[in-house]
Every structure is written in C-alpha cells, then in structure tokens.
Amino acid sequence: MTAFFIMIAMPIMLLFVAAGTIISLQTNSIQESYDVEADTIQIITNPIQILNRLTRGIYNEIKLAALKEPQKLESETFINHLNGELIDKYSFIAVRKDDEFIYTGNDVMLSNIEKYLQRFGEYNTDVDGGMYVNGRSPFLVKAQDFYFTDGAEGTVFIITDLNTLFPQIKALASQTMISFLFILIFTALILMLWIYRSILKPLNVLRIGMSQIKDGDLDYSVQSDTEDEIGQLCEDFEEMRIRLKELIDNRLKYEEDIKELISNISHDLKTPLTAIQGYAEGLIDGVADSPKKQEKYIQTILSKANDMAILVDELSFYTKIDCNTIPYSFKEIDIREYFDDCIEEIGLDLEMKNVEVQYYNELNQNTKVVADAEQIKRVINNILGNAVKYLDKPKGILQLRLHDIGAYVQVEIEDNGVGIPKSDIPYIFDRFYRADASRNSKKGGSGLGLAISRKIIEDHAGKIWAVSELGVGTTITFTIKKSDGSVK
Ligand code: ADP
Numbered sequence: 175m176t177a178f179f180i181m182i183a184m185p186i187m188l189l190f191v192a193a194g195t196i197i198s199l200q201t202n203s204i205q206e207s208y209d210v211e212a213d214t215i216q217i218i219t220n221p222i223q224i225l226n227r228l229t230r231g232i233y234n235e236i237k238l239a240a241l242k243e244p245q246k247l248e249s250e251t252f253i254n255h256l257n258g259e260l261i262d263k264y265s266f267i268a269v270r271k272d273d274e275f276i277y278t279g280n281d282v283m284l285s286n287i288e289k290y291l292q293r294f295g296e297y298n299t300d301v302d303g304g305m306y307v308n309g310r311s312p313f314l315v316k317a318q319d320f321y322f323t324d325g326a327e328g329t330v331f332i333i334t335d336l337n338t339l340f341p342q343i344k345a346l347a348s349q350t351m352i353s354f355l356f357i358l359i360f361t362a363l364i365l366m367l368w369i370y371r372s373i374l375k376p377l378n379v380l381r382i383g384m385s386q387i388k389d390g391d392l393d394y395s396v397q398s399d400t401e402d403e404i405g406q407l408c409e410d411f412e413e414m415r416i417r418l419k420e421l422i423d424n425r426l427k428y429e430e431d432i433k434e435l436i437s438n439i440s441h442d443l444k445t446p447l448t449a450i451q452g453y454a455e456g457l458i459d460g461v462a463d464s465p466k467k468q469e470k471y472i473q474t475i476l477s478k479a480n481d482m483a484i485l486v487d488e489l490s491f492y493t494k495i496d497c498n499t500i501p502y503s504f505k506e507i508d509i510r511e512y513f514d515d516c517i518e519e520i521g522l523d524l525e526m527k528n529v530e531v532q533y534y535n536e537l538n539q540n541t542k543v544v545a546d547a548e549q550i551k552r553v554i555n556n557i558l559g560n561a562v563k564y565l566d567k568p569k570g571i572l573q574l575r576l577h578d579i580g581a582y583v584q585v586e587i588e589d590n591g592v593g594i595p596k597s598d599i600p601y602i603f604d605r606f607y608r609a610d611a612s613r614n615s616k617k618g619g620s621g622l623g624l625a626i627s628r629k630i631i632e633d634h635a636g637k638i639w640a641v642s643e644l645g646v647g648t649t650i651t652f653t654i655k656k657s658d659g660s661v662k
Contacts, residue, residue, distance in 0.1 A: 185361045192353040196346060225314055228263045229332045232256050233316050236267075236330050240320035247320060247330055253277050265334040270294075271326050283335060287313050294319055294327040312336035376404045380411055392419040431606050438606065438621065442485055446478035453478075491552075492605065492622045495629050502546045502633060506657045509543045509583050510535060513576060516554060527562055529570035537576050542657040543583055549630045550654070553638075554587075556623040557650045561589035564648070582636065582653040593644040602640060603628040627652075 235256065239246040246252045247269060257267045257279040266279025270291075278284045297317040314334040322328045376398050386394035392415060398408035453471045455461075462468040494500050517533050524531050561572055567590055575586040594602060598609040605625035624638075631638040631652045642648035 184364070185357055188357045188360070189354065192357060193350055196349045196353060225263075225334055225336065226316075229260065229265050229316060229334060232259060233318070233332050236332070237318050240318045240330060244320045244328070245323050247328065248322060250277065260332065263334065264337075265332055268331040268333060270329045270331070271322060272328075280333075283313075283333065287315075287333065291315065291331065292317070294329055297329070372400055372402060373404055376400070376408055380408060383411060383415070387415060387418070392422060435606055438608075439485070439489065443482060446481045449478045450475050488622050488626070492626055495626055496605075500549070500633075502549065504544050504546055506542050506544055506659075507547055509541050509576070509654070510537045510539065512547065512550075513574070513585075516551070517574065520555075520558060524558070524562070524570075524572065527570070528568070529562060529565065529572050532571065532573045534573065534575040537578055537583060541578060541583060543654045544657045545634055545654055546630075550634075553627040553630050553652065556627045557587045560623060560650075561587065561591060561648070564591040565589065566592040579653070582655055584651060584653050586649055586651045588647060588649040590647040593646055593648055594640065594642040595644055599640055599642060603638065624650075 236247070239252070253267055253269060260266055260279065266283065267277065268275055268279065268284050269277040275284065275288075297319065314336055316332040317329050319327070319329050379396055379398070383394055383396040394415075396408050396412050396415070398405040453475045457468060457471050462471045491500075513533075513535060517531060521531050558572070562570065571590045573586070573588040575588070577584040577586070594609055598607075601607045602609065603624045606621040607625070608621040628638050631654075635655045636653040638650065638652040640648060640650050
C-alpha cells in the first residue's frame with residue numbers, strides 16, 4: 175500500500191502541484207505583461223489569438239478612420255494618441271504612404287520587419303485578425319489600407335512584439351521539464367529511502383535471524399515495528415521460531431523424560447526383582463527351613479511380583495493415555511452413590527493401614543455426573559495411594575469432601591502426610607515428575623500417577639490441582655462436570 179502510494183500517487187500529485195504552480199505563475203506574468211484577461215488554457219493553446227484581441231479596439235478605431243475619415247490618419251496627434259495606448263501592449267503603429275513610412279511608433283522594431291510587410295492591397299482586411307510575421311523576432315501584424323486625401327495609397331499597421339511572450343511560453347515548457355525531472359529524482363530518492371528502511375533493513379534482520387536459526391540459535395528474536403507485509407513476515411518468522419523452539423524443547427524434554435523413565439523403571443523394577451531373587455534363593459538353599467517361614471517367603475515373592483505388575487501396568491496405561499487411545503465409556507452416574515460405594519470398598523483397607531477416613535458428602539440426592547466410572551476410580555486410587563504412601567505420622571487422617579459448585583461437583587481429598595515443597599507443587603502433575611524428597615526416599619513410584627489422573631480429569635472436562643503444606647499435609651482437588659441429561 176505504501177509502495178503503491180510512493181511509486182504512483184505521490185509523483186502524480188507532485189506533478190500536478192508543480193505544473194499548476196508553474197502554469198499559473200507564467201499565466202499571471204503573461205497577463206500582466208500584456209494586460210489581457212484570458213484563462214490559462216487559452217493562453218497556452220492559442221496565445222496569438224489572445225494578443226490579437228489586445229489590439230482589436232484600436233484596430234477597429236483605425237479601420238473606421240481609414241474608411242470614413244482618412245484625413246485623421248494624417249494627423250500626428252491622432253496617431254500619437256493611439257500609439258500611446260498601444261505601448262503598454264508591446265505594440266506600436268506605423269503608417270506607410272506609397273512606399274515610405276511617414277509615421278512609426280518604434281523605429282528599431284519596424285526596421286527589423288519592414289521587409290516582411292506586404293504591399294498595399296495584399297492584406298485581406300475582411301478577416302479580423304493579424305498576420306504572424308516571423309523575421310528575426312516574432313511579430314503580429316494588423317494592417318488597414320486607405321487612401322490619403324491626396325490620393326496616395328496608404329497602409330496603417332499595428333505591430334505587436336511577440337518577443338516577450340515566446341520566451342515566457344518556452345520558459346513554461348522548460349520549467350515544467352525541469353520540475354518533472356526534479357520530481358522524478360525526488361521520488362526515486364524517497365523510494366530508495368523507503369525501500370532501504372522498510373524492505374532492506376528488516377530483510378537483513380530476517381536474514382541474520384535465519385542464519386542464527388540455521389546455526390542452531392533459536393533464541394534470536396526478530397522484531398519489526400512496521401505493520402506492512404514485511405512486518406507481517408517478521409511476525410510470522412518470529413512465530414515460526416517460537417514454535418520451532420517449543421518443538422525442539424519438547425523433543426529434548428521428551429528425550430530427557432524417556433531417559434529418566436528408563437532409569438526409574440530399571441531402578442523400580444530392580445528393587446522388587448532383587449527381593450524376589452533373594453527370597454527364591456532362600457527357598458532353594460533351604461534357609462526357609464520351617465513351613466511358616468517358607469510361606470512368608472512365598473508371600474513376599476508374590477507381593478513383590480504384584481508391585482512389579484502394578485508398575486508395568488501403570489506404564490503401559492500411561493503410554494496409551496498419552497497417545498489418546500483409551501476408549502472411555504462415559505455414562506451418567508449418581509456421584510453420591512458412587513462415592514458411598516467407594517468409601518465402603520476402600521475404608522477397610524485404609525483402616526488396616528492405620529488411616530482414619532472422614533467422609534463429608536454435601537451433595538444433593540440424585541446429583542449426576544457424566545464419567546467413566548472405572549477411570550475416575552483410577553484417579554481416586556492414585557490420590558489415595560499417594561496419601562498412604564507419603565504418610566509420615568503414626569496415624570493417618572484422610573478427609574474426603576464432596577461439594578456442589580454449580581455446574582461441577584468438587585472432590586477434595588486431604589491427607590496429613592509429609593506435604594509437598596512449594597517449589598514442586600506446580601510440577602507434580604507432569605509425567606515422571608517426582609518431588610526430590612520422594613525420589614530420594616524408598617517409596618517407589620513412577621511419577622506417572624498424577625500425570626495419568628490429570629489426563630483423565632481433563633478428558634472429563636474437569637480440573638485438578640494441589641494445595642500442600644510441608645509437614646502438615648496435602649489436599650488434591652478435582653472437579654467433574656454435572657450431567658446435562660444428554661448422556662444416559
Ligand atoms: P509417584 O509415583 O512418585 O507417587 P505421582 O505422579 O503420583 O508419582 O506423584 C508425583 C509426586 O508428587 C510424588 O513423587 C510426590 O513427590 C508428590 N506427591 C503426590 N501426592 C502426594 C501426597 N499426598 N503427599 C506428598 N507428596 C505427594
């Protein structure tokens with residue numbers, strides 16, 4: 175748009191302004207010089223016609239005198255008087271008697287063109303206009319034949335000097351040419367400046383940006399302060415750089431995660447495996463010499479194998495959920511009933527682990543949500559599992575609260591465990607993330623439980639977050655959308 179304006183509209187505008195100014199200045203000067211009223215177009219297209227008009231009044235007077243009172247043309251006073259009026263109009267009168275000039279208003283000028291003047295009777299005096307005589311200098315000549323009182327042939331001329339007019343018209347043309355050239359140069363300069371500022375400079379910045387990216391520096395930011403196409407290009411480039419950076423960062427993070435996962439898995443699988451090996455060898459070597467001991471060994475082997483199975487299960491589930499290949503089966507469920515059953519099921523197990531469960535259900539009867547019951551169970555198990563796993567008090571207290579918050583049901587699960595350091599809280603829902611404290615402890619765990627839970631809750635259009643105080647306890651809260659009746 176700007177380029178269009180600079181390249182086309184601006185020179186045209188400038189040309190018009192310049193041409194207008196020059197023409198009007200020249201026109202004024204012509205008008206002033208010749209004391210004539212005429213418009214610019216007329217002056218330019220037919221200047222001689224205008225000058226013709228200048229002397230028309232006096233010419234008519236002379237014509238009348240020549241036809242009616244030729245003796246007047248013999249009177250010097252009469253001619254002098256008329257000639258005086260013509261001086262302002264760059265004109266003068268000359269009177270020829272036979273071949274002699276008996277009167278001339280301007281000797282020098284007359285001698286210049288004398289030889290070009292026609293003889294008596296050769297002028298067509300019916301036509302109102304002058305003859306253009308081009309001697310050394312241009313002149314406009316009007317003539318009228320008459321007979322002197324003594325019968326001699328006479329011609330009276332009105333001669334107008336065009337010398338002043340022609341240079342003005344020439345000046346008009348040359349000034350227009352010069353200003354045209356000036357405008358061309360000016361426009362070219364502005365265009366170059368504009369191209370440099372708005373194209374070359376940002377292009378250079380872009381080029382540097384590209385070469386930085388080529389060399390692997392994805393932090394080099396390309397900024398443009400213009401709104402035009404180049405500015406847009408810079409913005410797109412910047413967006414591309416940010417995306418590329420994100421992509422590469424994600425890729426690096428993913429690779430890091432995979433490495434960490436492999437190291438975690440090998441560590442987490444190694445611990446129960448070593449135990450299984452030890453107990454199995456104990457059985458073979460006869461270290462377990464009584465049936466009671468043997469049964470204890472076998473029980474331990476089974477429990478360690480179970481731990482391993484859970485870990486492997488969690489891993490394979492996470493892979494599926496990460497690729498969005500979990501086939502959810504959403505149904506409308508009565509959330510009150512669902513949690514009542516849940517508490518009944520896990521309550522006993524928790525009591526055996528010395529954890530007291532306090533259950534507050536504030537939901538109305540018949541509160542329905544749309545959910546996959548099995549997956550929500552997985553979320554609850556993960557959260558409760560953590561509450562037990564990270565319990566550091568002799569007696570665990572677990573509160574489960576259900577609230578109605580309008581379009582959602584809010585589930586809060588609070589424990590009185592070890593708590594999570596403030597700096598770790600934002601990351602505990604990331605895959606493979608384990609707070610340092612728990613990684614260093616022998617608690618086990620893959621760092622996948624909460625990542626899985628978040629994915630499941632988000633797939634239910636809900637939210638999950640944690641509030642925790644180190645040494646006091648942790649509350650994990652999640653929301654599930656209430657049913658609008660569209661799913662049965
Ligand atoms: P993990 O298998 O390590 O428990 P999770 O994804 O379930 O993995 O949890 C991530 C991290 O969050 C844990 O390693 C632990 O540091 C912290 N965490 C989760 N729940 C609790 C809790 N109730 N109390 C203390 N820390 C917790």
